[in-house]
Structures are given as C-alpha cells and as structure tokens.
Amino acid sequence: MTEKFDYPFDPNYLLRKKKSIRRKLIEKNNFLEKRIAILGGSTTAEVKDMLEIFLLNGGIKAIFYESEYNRYYEDAVFANAKLKEFAPDIIYLHTSGVNISRYPSFSESAEEVENLILVEMERFSNIWDCISAEYSCPIIQNNFELPYYRGLGSLDNYHINGRTRFISELNSRFSAQARQRQNMYINDINYLSAWFGLERWYEKIFWYSYKYAMNVEAIPFLSHGIASIMNAIFGQSKKCLVLDLDNTLWGGVIGDDGLNNIRIGKENPEAEAYCEFQQYVKNLKDRGVILAVCSKNDEKNAREGFAHPDSILCIDDFSDFCANWDPKYENIRNSAKKINIGLDSIVFVDDNPAERDAVRSQEPQVAVPELGNNVSKYINILDKSGFFEAISLSSDDLLRNDFYQNNVSRDAAKSRYENHDDFLYSLKMVAEIKQITPIYLNRATQLINKTNQFNLTGRRYAATEVDLISKSPNYIALYGRLQDKFGDNGLVSIMIAAIRGDDLHIDAWLMSCRVLGRNMEYAMFDRLVMQATEVGLKSIIGHYYKTEKNNIVSNLFRKMGFQCVVVGGLPSSCWRLDISEAYTCKNNLIEVIK
Amino acid sequence: MNIEEIKNRLTDIFRDVLDRDSIVLSQETTAVDIEEWDSLAHISLIVAIEKEFKITFKLIEIEQLANVGDMFYLIQQKLH
Numbered sequence: 001m002t003e004k005f006d007y008p009f010d011p012n013y014l015l016r017k018k019k020s021i022r023r024k025l026i027e028k029n030n031f032l033e034k035r036i037a038i039l040g041g042s043t044t045a046e047v048k049d050m051l052e053i054f055l056l057n058g059g060i061k062a063i064f065y066e067s068e069y070n071r072y073y074e075d076a077v078f079a080n081a082k083l084k085e086f087a088p089d090i091i092y093l094h095t096s097g098v099n100i101s102r103y104p105s106f107s108e109s110a111e112e113v114e115n116l117i118l119v120e121m122e123r124f125s126n127i128w129d130c131i132s133a134e135y136s137c138p139i140i141q142n143n144f145e146l147p148y149y150r151g152l153g154s155l156d157n158y159h160i161n162g163r164t165r166f167i168s169e170l171n172s173r174f175s176a177q178a179r180q181r182q183n184m185y186i187n188d189i190n191y192l193s194a195w196f197g198l199e200r201w202y203e204k205i206f207w208y209s210y211k212y213a214m215n216v217e218a219i220p221f222l223s224h225g226i227a228s229i230m231n232a233i234f235g236q237s238k239k240c241l242v243l244d245l246d247n248t249l250w251g252g253v254i255g256d257d258g259l260n261n262i263r264i265g266k267e268n269p270e271a272e273a274y275c276e277f278q279q280y281v282k283n284l285k286d287r288g289v290i291l292a293v294c295s296k297n298d299e300k301n302a303r304e305g306f307a308h309p310d311s312i313l314c315i316d317d318f319s320d321f322c323a324n325w326d327p328k329y330e331n332i333r334n335s336a337k338k339i340n341i342g343l344d345s346i347v348f349v350d351d352n353p354a355e356r357d358a359v360r361s362q363e364p365q366v367a368v369p370e371l372g373n374n375v376s377k378y379i380n381i382l383d384k385s386g387f388f389e390a391i392s393l394s395s396d397d398l399l400r401n402d403f404y405q406n407n408v409s410r411d412a413a414k415s416r417y418e419n420h421d422d423f424l425y426s427l428k429m430v431a432e433i434k435q436i437t438p439i440y441l442n443r444a445t446q447l448i449n450k451t452n453q454f455n456l457t458g459r460r461y462a463a464t465e466v467d468l469i470s471k472s473p474n475y476i477a478l479y480g481r482l483q484d485k486f487g488d489n490g491l492v493s494i495m496i497a498a499i500r501g502d503d504l505h506i507d508a509w510l511m512s513c514r515v516l517g518r519n520m521e522y523a524m525f526d527r528l529v530m531q532a533t534e535v536g537l538k539s540i541i542g543h544y545y546k547t548e549k550n551n552i553v554s555n556l557f558r559k560m561g562f563q564c565v566v567v568g569g570l571p572s573s574c575w576r577l578d579i580s581e582a583y584t585c586k587n588n589l590i591e592v593i594k
Numbered sequence: 595m596n597i598e599e600i601k602n603r604l605t606d607i608f609r610d611v612l613d614r615d616s617i618v619l620s621q622e623t624t625a626v627d628i629e630e631w632d633s634l635a636h637i638s639l640i641v642a643i644e645k646e647f648k649i650t651f652k653l654i655e656i657e658q659l660a661n662v663g664d665m666f667y668l669i670q671q672k673l674h
Contacts, residue, residue, distance in 0.1 A: 016642045019613030045634045209653055210637050217641070 005057040006369045007384040011220035018049050025053065030548055031061035032234065037088035038064060039072035041099035042213035050223035058231055059344075069211065072099075076127040084134070090233065091131055092140040092226060096189060096213040097147060097167065104161045106151075113160050121173055128177070128184055136464045138233050139184045140226060143171045145193035145214075148202045182441065182463040185229055185391055192225060193218070228386030234460065235450030238367060238387040239341050241284060242332055244350035245295040245302055245323070247373065249281070249313065250274050255301045265310030273375040278312035280379045285317050288397030289388050290339060290404060292320040294331045294348070296355075299323040319404040328355055329362035339404060340513045342452065342549060347387045349378070394443045396490040403514055406486040413486075421589065424519060427484040429590040431520065433527040436470040436477045436494075443491045444479055448510060452549040454521075455510040456542070456556065461496070474499050476531050480524050482515055482590070489515055493524050502538040504528075509542075516552075522587035525560055529583050542575040560586070595673050600666050607646055611638045621663030647673060 004010070014021065034055070038044050048064055055062045065086045067075040072093055075083060101120060104113040124141075131139055147156075147163040156162035171190055178186045193201040196218045203215035214222070231237050246253045251263030251270045263271040264278070285291050291313075295302050302323030306315050315321065320338050322331035328350070336343050343365040350356050351373040360368045369385050371378055390397070410427070417423035436444050445463040452458075461469075470477040480493035493511040497504045506528075511521055532540060542557040544550075558564070562575035601619060608617045612630040625631040631639075643665075644650055649672040659665055 012642070012645045015638060016607070016610045016645075018638075020610070023613065046637070205651075205653060209656065212637075216637065 011217050014220045025056040033061050034089045036062045037091045039067040039075050041072050041095035043211045046219045050220050054227035077130045088137050090138050097144050098213045103163050106161045110160050142187045142189045143174045145189050228389035232389040232391045237389050238347045239345040240290040242292045242294045242348045247351040254305045277378045288400040291318045292335045293318050295323045297323040329359045409486050424589045429484045431523050431590045431592045432481040436479050440479050451510040453513050455550050457545045458547040459508050503541050504532045504537045505541045519589045523590045526585045538580045540577045545572045597666050607642045619662050623662040
C-alpha cells in the first residue's frame with residue numbers, strides 16, 4: 001500500500017488512511033480555495049472525503065456544503081437560504097440509478113414509456129434550470145450506471161420496456177443536455193461503473209446498510225474523476241506531455257539497437273503495443289495537448305527513431321525536443337521555459353523508475369505517473385489519470401500545436417531583425433477587438449479560467465457570468481483575436497471592466513502567454529479607453545492582485561501610465577488613470593480591424 | 595489466528611481509520627468509549643476490516659455486534 005494520488009492509486013489505502021492523509025496535505029500552502037456544494041441522492045460522506053483529498057493534492061482547498069440525505073432535488077429547486085449564503089463555485093449532483101423515480105413496467109406502451117422518460121428529464125432539467133438561475137455556477141451531474149439486474153436478459157437492452165434501454169435513453173438525453181447547456185458537465189459513472197465492474201459496483205450491502213449507491217471501494221475512483229473535471233473547470237488541467245523515447249515510445253534502445261531493430265510496427269506483439277501507445281499520444285496532440293521529448297540520447301540517434309516507417313509520431317509533432325545527457329529535470333525546466341508554460345502544467349512519462357524518481361524529487365510540481373515498464377499498460381495509466389481532462393474542445397485546442405509551431409517560425413524570423421519593433425512590424429499583425437458575443441463565450445471562459453501568468457486579478461468566471469456581463473450595459477467586456485503572417489493565434493485576450501459612476505474598474509484582464517511581447521496588451525487597452533471615452537467615463541481604475549504566477553504583470557499599470565493610488569498591506573495594488581484629457585494610443589504595430 | 599493477533603491488527607485499523615495512535619482496544623470497548631467512532635467512521639472501519647482480513651460480513655452479523663470482543667470472535671470464526 002503506497003501513498004499515491006495519481007492513477008493507479010490504492011483505493012483501500014486512501015479509504016483507511018484518509019484522516020492522516022488529509023492532515024498532511026493540508027499543511028502545504030498556496031491553495032486555491034473553492035466552495036463546493038454536493039447535492040446527493042444517496043450517502044455522500046465518503047465521496048466528499050475522497051474528493052477533498054484529491055483536490056488538496058491538486059492544490060485546491062475545498063469548503064463543502066452537503067445536502068441532507070437524498071435532498072438533492074429540494075435543495076436545488078426550492079428557495080434555499082443556506083446554499084445561497086454558501087455561494088457555491090460548483091454544484092455537484094451525486095445522483096445515480098437509485099434516484100430514478102420509476103422504471104417502465106412491462107405492460108406500458110411505447111408512448112407511456114416515452115412519457116416516463118420525459119417526466120424524468122423534466123425533473124432534472126428543472127434542477128439544472130433552478131441552479132443556473134439561482135447560483136450561476138457550473139454543475140457537475142452524474143449520469144446513470146447500467147441496472148443491477150436485467151428482467152429481460154439481453155433483450156433488456158433494446159426492448160422498449162427494458163430497464164437497460166431506459167437508462168441508456170436517459171443517459172443519451174443527459175448528454176444532449178450537457179452539450180446544449182453552457183455550464184453543465186457530465187460525470188460519466190456509466191463508464192466508471194463498467195470499468196470498475198458492475199458486479200463489484202453493486203455490492204448491495206453498502207446500499208442496504210449505509211445508503212451508499214455504490215461499493216465504497218469505487219468511491220476513490222468516482223471522486224478522482226470528479227476532481228479531474230473540477231481541475232478542468234478551474235483551469236488546473238495539465239497542458240503538456242513530456243516523453244522519454246527508448247522503451248517508452250518504442251521498444252529497445254535506438255543508440256544501441258539501431259533504427260532497424262527498435263520495436264515499433266506490426267511485426268510482434270510488443271511492437272504493436274508501442275504503435276498503439278504512439279497513436280494514443282498522437283490523439284492527445286490532435287486535441288491540443290503539447291508534446292515534448294526528453295531523452296538521454298545523442299540527438300541524431302533520437303531523431304532517427306521517428307524516421308522508422310511504422311512510427312506514428314513524427315518530429316513535427318513535438319514542440320520541443322531535448323535529447324542529451326543532462327539530468328532530465330533540467331531539460332524539463334528548459335522545455336517549460338521555451339514552450340512558455342508552468343512546470344505544474346507538465347506530465348512526464350518514462351519507463352525508467354530512477355528517472356521518474358529523479359524528476360519527482362527535483363521538480364515536485366511536475367506530475368510523474370507510475371508508468372511501470374509494461375507498454376501494454378501505458379495507455380490505461382495515462383488515460384485513467386485524468387491529467388488532461390477537458391470540459392470542452394474549442395477550435396483553438398485543435399490548433400494549439402500549430403500556434404506553438406508557428407512560434408518556432410517566429411523565433412527564427414526574429415533573429416533576422418535587429419530591432420524588436422521592426423520584427424513585430426514585419427509580422428503584419430491584425431487584431432480583432434470587440435465586445436464578447438455568444439459565439440466566443442466558451443473560448444473566453446476557458447481562457448479566463450486557465451490563464452495564470454498574464455492575469456491582473458486572477459479572478460475566475462463561469463460561462464453564465466461571462467454571458468450576463470457581456471450583455472450588461474454596466475460592463476465593457478472585450479475579447480481580442482490576433483493574426484499574423486505565420487497564422488492565426490485565435491482568441492488570446494479578455495478584458496472585463498465594470499462601470500461605476502465616472503470610473504471604469506478593470507475586474508479582469510488577461511492574455512495568453514503565447515502572444516506575450518507582441519504589443520497586444522496595448523491594443524486591448526487602447527480599445528478599452530476608446531469605449532470608456534465614448535460613454536463619457538473620466539478615469540480607469542486598475543487592480544493588481546498578486547498570485548503565485550502573475551508577477552510578470554505586477555508593473556503593467558505603471559507601464560500603461562497609471563498612478564498608484566493604494567498599495568495595501570498585501571502585495572496587491574490599485575491604480576488610476578485619468579482619461580478625461582486626450583489619450584494617445586499606445587499600440588502602433590498591430591492593425592486593429594474595425 | 596489467535597485473538598491476540600486479531601486484536602493487534604484490529605488496533606492498527608482503528609488507529610489508521612480514526613487517526614489516533616493512542617487508541618487501545620479491549621474486549622469490552624464499544625463506540626461510546628472512542629470519541630471518533632461515529633456512524634460514518636463505523637462504515638470506514640467495517641470496510642477496512644473486510645479488506646485487511648479478506649472477509650465479508652453479512653448485514654445481520656454487523657448489527658449483532660455489541661462490543662469489540664464480539665468483533666474479535668466474529669473475525670476469528672470467519673477466518674476458519
């Protein structure tokens with residue numbers, strides 16, 4: 001039994017030792033504090049305890065609200081002063097098969113069964129609507145696991161009166177709702193229970209004795225999954241996968257065995273397993289995970305491995321390629337700098353336990369799963385870890401690797417110019433800066449919640465809040481897109497400012513680091529001032545709230561010409577800029593389209 | 595397995611689950627004697643005991659336990 005929180009962890013160890021584990025985890029500091037309401041249709045105590053541990057391990061300190069036993073509906077739908085006062089950041093609805101009001105009987109007609117489905121959907125839609133209206137926070141909703149028994153055997157799966165069919169139908173309608181609603185995310189217990197094993201999941205003694213809807217041993221996995229979704233919502237998911245090469249991406253040692261003898265392809269079972277793992281990694285890259293290589297090899301040999309005709313991955317798939325004999329943690333630090341991401345956004349995989357240990361001990365921020373050295377398990381371990389959990393897939397995700405590759409071209413171009421402005425000018429940058437519209441809601445929310453460095457206030461918003469703000473006359477809410485001759489950078493910056501009297505308060509100002517040093521912040525600010533002047537505002541108030549990662553913008557307001565008005569006891573500050581007199585635009589390198 | 599050995603392993607479980615190293619079990623110990631032993635902790639204890647000894651309890655068996663001593667003997671009986 002070991003103290004591990006990354007998959008594959010030991011559920012029974014976590015259950016048995018949860019109190020001391022919690023005690024130790026909570027001694028760390030720099031937690032992100034979040035208020036989480038659990039509305040349960042069955043007992044939730046263990047779900048909460050395990051969730052707390054996984055969140056703490058990921059840097060989130062949760063304050064919990066738990067509904068009374070099986071009061072999820074009442075808590076969500078009726079006026080609830082206690083929950084209102086709690087002001088949840090997230091509401092998790094822990095419901096499952098035991099909360100289905102009624103299953104169809106065998107005598108009911110197709111219309112009656114359909115009606116039963118509609119009634120059930122109505123009940124849950126009502127919950128989701130009420131939560132959205134009252135609390136404007138993201139909802140995590142369990143779907144349903146397959147039934148404990150099948151009255152019709154296999155026929156149960158497709159007969160109109162079957163329970164299995166009934167649940168499958170509800171699940172697909174839950175999914176459709178989650179696709180439609182801005183702020184609702186499914187926790188897929190249908191998948192989890194199948195993977196855990198339905199027979200073990202339905203260890204009914206836990207239901208009869210303690211009203212747990214599932215085997216308590218499954219709960220660590222359940223809570224781990226919920227924590228992964230929460231990490232994604234709060235922008236804490238990992239962004240980059242750093243990979244070893246020999247015996248990680250192919251079998252054998254390229255430097256010793258040579259290109260013709262490494263095992264990748266269809267020739268033998270091991271080669272096939274490496275092929276499938278490369279395909280898995282390629283899929284991650286295709287959905288926006290950044291890839292990098294970190295291998296102890298001569299660079300020439302390392303690169304040659306990807307020339308193998310059966311290699312699925314190619315050199316161009318990697319945003320950084322480190323093959324040398326330096327310690328791996330040093331290479332990982334360099335890669336993080338070059339790619340411009342935090343070390344806590346990185347997952348490192350290596351078949352060699354010594355290398356894993358070295359990275360773990362030198363760079364504890366880097367996630368290093370126990371990959372083992374059996375290639376047929378690599379995919380499962382990485383996939384179940386939830387490191388790269390996503391809550392949406394934006395078009396920017398699909399293009400992300402292009403952005404970073406374009407950055408490499410830009411860096412190459414940069415070396416040809418003596419003056420940075422000349423270089424920027426040569427990029428032929430074109431920006432679109434406008435009020436946020438519904439089409440940009442998802443991407444804007446995603447950017448707000450995962451940008452940590454260029455972020456003045458660190459304030460997070462749910463999609464529903466961004467939606468309300470963008471439509472309110474009391475706010476200016478801008479998005480910025482930036483293109484240049486190397487490609488489209490997508491939506492890269494957000495500003496949210498509240499109008500109070502004659503002042504405009506900048507509540508949120510953030511920008512993706514991939515366009516740092518491109519004058520985009522000036523273009524954004526110019527537009528904000530322009531809009532503020534148009535409605536007759538006299539001054540702009542800027543706030544800087546220090547976080548662990550936003551030191552890079554601690555002096556931004558000074559650079560923009562603000563006067564510091566308050567420096568609190570905290571390393572935070574408040575700034576003012578008078579705009580009642582003529583304002584000179586600060587950006588002259590980016591063309592802003594009208 | 596003799597009662598003494600069961601008692602030792604059970605004590606470890608109680609100390610882990612309830613997170614207090616000073617817990618000492620005797621045959622007469624009941625939930626009243628140990629402050630941390632509430633109904634939620636009780637579930638955790640049962641789960642941990644089942645895993646530790648690789649046994650499973652029936653509903654009725656758990657309900658009929660009057661004190662820790664009963665638990666010693668129930669475990670011993672299950673291990674036969």
